[in-house]
Amino acid sequence: MEKNKRVCRDADQMLEQFIKGLDLDTSHHRMMVQENKCGYGLQGICCRLCSNGPCRLSPARPKGVCGADADTIAVRNFLRSIAAGSGCYIHVAENAAKELMKAAENRVPLKGQETLERLAGLLGAKGYSQWDKAADIARLVLSDLRKDADEKMELAAKLAYPARTKVWEKLGILPGGAKDEIFSAVVKTSTNLNSDPADMLMHCLRLGISTGVYGLVLTNLLNDILMGEGKISFEPAGLRVIDPECVNIMVTGHQHALFSDLQDYLASEKVRQQAAAAGAKGIKLVGCTCVGQDFQLRKAAGTDAFCGHAGNNYTSEAVLATGCIDLVLSEFNCTLPGIEPICDALSIPQLCLDDVAKKANAQSLPYTYEQKEEISRIIADKALESYQNKGICRTPSQEKNQGLAGRLAEGIISIAGRELQGADLEKALAQLVSQNTGKGRTNAMASHGYADVITGVTEVTLKEFLGGSYGPLIDLLKQGKIKGIAGVVGCSNLRAKGHDVYTVELVKKLIQKDILVLSAGCTCGGLANCGLMSPQAADLAGENLKAVCKSLGIPPVLNFGPCLAIGRMELAAGELAGELGIDLPQLPLVLSAPQWLEEQALADGAFALALGFTLHLGLPPFVTGSPVALDVLTNQMKQLTGGQLVVETDIDAAADKLEAVIAQKRSGLGI
Numbered sequence: 001m002e003k004n005k006r007v008c009r010d011a012d013q014m015l016e017q018f019i020k021g022l023d024l025d026t027s028h029h030r031m032m033v034q035e036n037k038c039g040y041g042l043q044g045i046c047c048r049l050c051s052n053g054p055c056r057l058s059p060a061r062p063k064g065v066c067g068a069d070a071d072t073i074a075v076r077n078f079l080r081s082i083a084a085g086s087g088c089y090i091h092v093a094e095n096a097a098k099e100l101m102k103a104a105e106n107r108v109p110l111k112g113q114e115t116l117e118r119l120a121g122l123l124g125a126k127g128y129s130q131w132d133k134a135a136d137i138a139r140l141v142l143s144d145l146r147k148d149a150d151e152k153m154e155l156a157a158k159l160a161y162p163a164r165t166k167v168w169e170k171l172g173i174l175p176g177g178a179k180d181e182i183f184s185a186v187v188k189t190s191t192n193l194n195s196d197p198a199d200m201l202m203h204c205l206r207l208g209i210s211t212g213v214y215g216l217v218l219t220n221l222l223n224d225i226l227m228g229e230g231k232i233s234f235e236p237a238g239l240r241v242i243d244p245e246c247v248n249i250m251v252t253g254h255q256h257a258l259f260s261d262l263q264d265y266l267a268s269e270k271v272r273q274q275a276a277a278a279g280a281k282g283i284k285l286v287g288c289t290c291v292g293q294d295f296q297l298r299k300a301a302g303t304d305a306f307c308g309h310a311g312n313n314y315t316s317e318a319v320l321a322t323g324c325i326d327l328v329l330s331e332f333n334c335t336l337p338g339i340e341p342i343c344d345a346l347s348i349p350q351l352c353l354d355d356v357a358k359k360a361n362a363q364s365l366p367y368t369y370e371q372k373e374e375i376s377r378i379i380a381d382k383a384l385e386s387y388q389n390k391g392i393c394r395t396p397s398q399e400k401n402q403g404l405a406g407r408l409a410e411g412i413i414s415i416a417g418r419e420l421q422g423a424d425l426e427k428a429l430a431q432l433v434s435q436n437t438g439k440g441r442t443n444a445m446a447s448h449g450y451a452d453v454i455t456g457v458t459e460v461t462l463k464e465f466l467g468g469s470y471g472p473l474i475d476l477l478k479q480g481k482i483k484g485i486a487g488v489v490g491c492s493n494l495r496a497k498g499h500d501v502y503t504v505e506l507v508k509k510l511i512q513k514d515i516l517v518l519s520a521g522c523t524c525g526g527l528a529n530c531g532l533m534s535p536q537a538a539d540l541a542g543e544n545l546k547a548v549c550k551s552l553g554i555p556p557v558l559n560f561g562p563c564l565a566i567g568r569m570e571l572a573a574g575e576l577a578g579e580l581g582i583d584l585p586q587l588p589l590v591l592s593a594p595q596w597l598e599e600q601a602l603a604d605g606a607f608a609l610a611l612g613f614t615l616h617l618g619l620p621p622f623v624t625g626s627p628v629a630l631d632v633l634t635n636q637m638k639q640l641t642g643g644q645l646v647v648e649t650d651i652d653a654a655a656d657k658l659e660a661v662i663a664q665k666r667s668g669l670g671i
Contacts, residue, residue, distance in 0.1 A: 015321050018321035026338060027317065028317075031494040044621075044625050044626065045057040045625035047077075049190065050066070052065035053065070057070050070625045070626050073626075074624075075623065077189075077623075078204065079188065079189050079200045079201075079207075083207060085599035086178070086182050086215065088599070089603060091356065093218055094145055094179075095255055096226070096257045097138045097141040097222055100137065102369035103226060103369075104132070111227055122159060123158055125137045125140060144177065145214060146177055147180065149181050150176055156168075167642075168610065171202070173205045174206075181207055201629065208604075208605070208607035208610045211603040212611070215603070216564055217568075220564050220567050222257065227256060228298055228302065229458070230455070230460075232457060233455055233456050234452040234454055235453055237296070237449045237455075237529060238445075238448045238449010239310050239319065239443065239445035240445065240446050240447060240451070242324045242445075243281065244324045244442050246284045247278070247283040248286050248326050249283065249328075250319055251286065251287060251329050252288050252335040253335060253357060254289075254290045254294075254331075254562065255331045256291055259285070261376050262285075264303060265377070266305035280384075280387060284306070286310050289312060291331070293524055293525070293563075294564070297565070300456055311525045311529055312491075312492050312500070312523075312526060313334045313492060314499045317342060321342075322444065327349055327386050328343055328362075330357045330362070331354045335359065350362035351363050351382065352364050352365065452534045457561075458560065469579065474580060476548060478671045481548050483513060484662030485516050485589045486516070486589070489519060489566050489569070489591065490604065491521060491598060493619070497595075497651070500523075500525075502595050503594050504526055504527060504532065507532055509655035511541040515659065516556060518557075519560060520563055520564075520569060522597075524559050533557050535555050537556055538555060573587060573589060583642070584613065585612030588665040589613065589665070592654070596617055596619065609643035610641055610643070617648075618649060621647075
């Protein structure tokens with residue numbers, strides 16, 4: 001695995017040894033096998049929409065059979081990808097709104113009262129009780145989501161930064177109903193329909209706006225009402241959070257609202273007693289991927305059922321390799337198909353709460369509000385059963401082929417042969433049970449990660465930390481003690497230098513330049529596990545930023561949580577710009593998605609460009625075969641929205657370019 005580098009080398013070594021014992025491979029192995037990529041695919045100039053294809057364009061073959069050129073094919077593919085990514089976010093937003101509606105109808109106590117009042121004020125929601133207001137909020141959101149594409153969004157103007165909505169209206173890119181915009185994009189990109197790349201790129205921006213307003217901004221606020229607001233605290237992160245003496249459920253996905261009842265149920269006295277009877281300290285949720293980041297965001301305000309965030313998407317295999325996971329519970333994307341054979345080999349059952357994330361070897365357990373209590377019970381019982389059926393210090397084949405009953409029978413026969421009596425017999429039997437259930441196992445990665453990772457940073461808590469306004473941050477920017485702000489966000493992938501490598505190394509370069517870094521998404525998993533979100537990371541920053549962090553007791557990289565929290569960062573940027581009296585593109589703020597991975601990340605990127613930010617990518621999107629796309633995204637966008645796409649695969653060069661943009665913004669503000 002030398003070619004495919006990872007920043008967590010101890011986890012890498014553990015995973016390698018583990019996989020050898022199972023005779024399996026991992027995503028890191030498969031990346032090397034898939035190292036040679038299709039050149040046509042990388043440029044986006046392969047079309048397979050009709051049976052005349054696939055058509056692959058080149059200088060010698062500049063058009064497909066139908067006559068579509070490289071611009072049409074690449075941008076059409078690009079728009080389809082963004083539509084798919086937007087669909088994922090809108091699915092999550094819609095489910096969160098429906099969950100809030102059900103909670104309001106059933107008069108369930110709502111944990112985020114401050115957010116409820118704040119959002120009701122922003123949207124003009126009415127009602128006498130908390131539930132009336134919550135129901136009206138949910139109704140407004142669902143109604144807006146489901147409008148026709150030619151009916152403009154009503155909530156965008158209430159949530160987005162006012163100066164931006166004016167730009168969007170002027171450009172004609174203020175979207176209609178989010179779901180219908182996705183439908184229109186799919187139709188537009190079908191065979192022999194739209195061949196205007198400029199028109200399709202404008203549609204990308206419309207999808208970016210609807211994705212950002214609903215999938216990012218609103219989903220966070222709806223979850224805050226249901227689950228409670230975040231609180232800044234310092235919590236453990238990494239594989240160390242997994243307690244081998246607990247029944248452990250690894251959760252993957254993005255739909256935090258679906259876990260509210262489960263979290264409370266696992267913290268109940270009933271479940272504590274069940275766990276104790278099984279020889280465990282409790283049943284814990286282990287965060288992996290963005291739903292874990294969302295739990296971590298609220299950990300200080302939540303229950304003790306959540307033990308912490310272990311890592312991002314490509315850490316999930318290592319989480320399973322600890323041998324301390326008893327159940328995998330998934331409900332959305334970032335649940336790698338590659339974990340399925342590992343779960344099979346270790347007899348780890350999988351449950352799926354949403355059929356969009358149904359795995360081939362997993363049990364479907366569709367979430368409905370009406371059955372949520374029963375679903376929570378089934379999940380807990382399944383995890384307990386798995387825990388009790390597990391043995392320790394056994395090879396995978398032994399673990400898979402010998403059940404608990406067989407192992408206990410063998411042990412009892414052995415003890416009987418020793419002719420023990422009284423206390424010695426009781427001790428031997430207790431030891432037998434301990435050795436043949438999860439109790440007694442160890443976590444070989446108990447030192448992985450850090451114990452003091454900053455969590456709970458939101459658009460609200462950050463402002464509160466600063467004393468109720470962004471004035472102190474503005475003063476630090478004006479004084480040059482903080483040169484600028486970089487939002488390093490998004491996914492992790494294995495192609496941009498290796499797992500988390502580009503992200504971690506770029507962030508180190510940026511903080512050395514006195515640039516404060518905010519992060520949201522799988523980037524947080526890597527940055528937290530490498531110590532950059534712990535206070536001691538201040539020593540890695542430039543002298544000015546180091547002094548600021550030391551005085552405040554914070555790291556130079558702030559953890560906003562899941563990828564959905566990109567919307568929180570947009571709200572914070574809007575408030576910062578508002579206090580300065582400027583538009584968003586004027587801020588000394590840049591964005592980077594150095595290791596973007598999925599179609600959702602492309603939808604995020606379209607939102608960033610619509611907001612007018614400079615956006616850096618460590619890998620180019622699949623449009624490099626289109627001269628029009630490259631010109632619009634990297635050049636003309638500056639005149640359209642104020643934004644710009646920068647693609648730079650070299651880490652040092654990327655840091656220098658982002659610093660130069662910040663310097664230019666500072667000059668424009670006269671600071």
